[in-house]
Amino acid sequence: MDELLNEHEQGERVRSWLQSNALGLIGGIALGLGLIWGWAWWKQQQVNQRDAVATEYEQFTQTLATNPDQAGKLLTGKLAGTSYAAIGALELAKAQVDEGKEAAALATLQAAKTSDPMLAEVIRQRTAELLISAGKAEDAVRLLGKPTTPAALEVLGDAQAKLGKPAEAQASYRQALRTLEEGSPERQVVELKLADVGGSTNAS
Template sequence: MAFEAYDDYEQSERVQQWLRQNGLSIVVGIVIGLVGIFGWQQWNKHKADHLTGAADLYQQVQMAAAGGKADSANALTEQLLKDYTDTPYAMFAASDRAQRQVQAKELDKAIESLNWAEAHASDARLKALVEMRIAQVLLAQGKAADALVALDRMPPKSYEGVAQELRGDVLVKLGRPDDARKAYEAAKAALGENAPQSVQMKIDDLAVAGKQGA
């Protein structure tokens, strides 16, 4: 029993000695841990608030645009692009502005807006959609070669049916009917029963043109 009491006493002394030597480190570690947890919570709250602010501002953009207040919509869009660059709402706003600019026949400005949206799109499918819209505007500007470059930036199988039909339109403008026909046929295959009649009409037009040129 004496030895056991001595062992208990020695063990207690060693624990107290260890605490005296390391107590400060333990306290500091606990404090750092608590600060880290608090900081992480605050950071998450900041991100949530930031995203909510962007969503609210984007809603204001949509309301202004729907109300025909283009100047107000553009001013709010600029604020989104400046203060909420890291959110998807800024990309949506830039893309929406491009659509308004196309309707206003401001194609150069539309390309600038879409280029911004492409550069800041974090989602691959959204980025591909912007690239397809860039190709559409470039084609409308008569820049078929640049439109083809934009289409080539899209990942394979992205919006395949619509993208392939657009590719066919671009290739027709570039004087490449055989490649255009392949693109239209790929569009028709990808769209299946949902393929619009216009795709088949474009294939037929190429066939007629080919016979006339023979």
């Protein structure tokens, strides 16, 4: 009998607790379901946004082939602030150079923004090349700073050579050669540039 009473008491206590905490339980379940739904919605939004950006970039590449000026406007739309915009700026600048519009290409690259360090390095290098071509080798040297990649070191050497600083150009070319593979086309080009400024590959 005592055991039955205990079970009855326990049951009453459970019912009493459920009645007292029903709202809290329902709220907790609702909150949990809301969080699950919110997470799923956010993930879907991310997918939709990526799809929209990819579609916009595809439109950019198609427009670039026929109307580079119009293509440039697309970089400031949905693509703005994405890696697609930085890559698009590089492609647009190349198209502008091919059309003989180096000033426009320089403006395109100088306006390009990216948080990707590798893309930023490529943009900086291409910008420096255009600055050298525009007779602004000093600006190119300042922009490059102290590069470490062989491609950027080569461009730095080009700028220094333009400024009539063969010793500095030699140092930059030699530093580039240290990380370029023997016999590679890139290495051969740098070796030729080094020779042009009076340097010897034996000292690299």
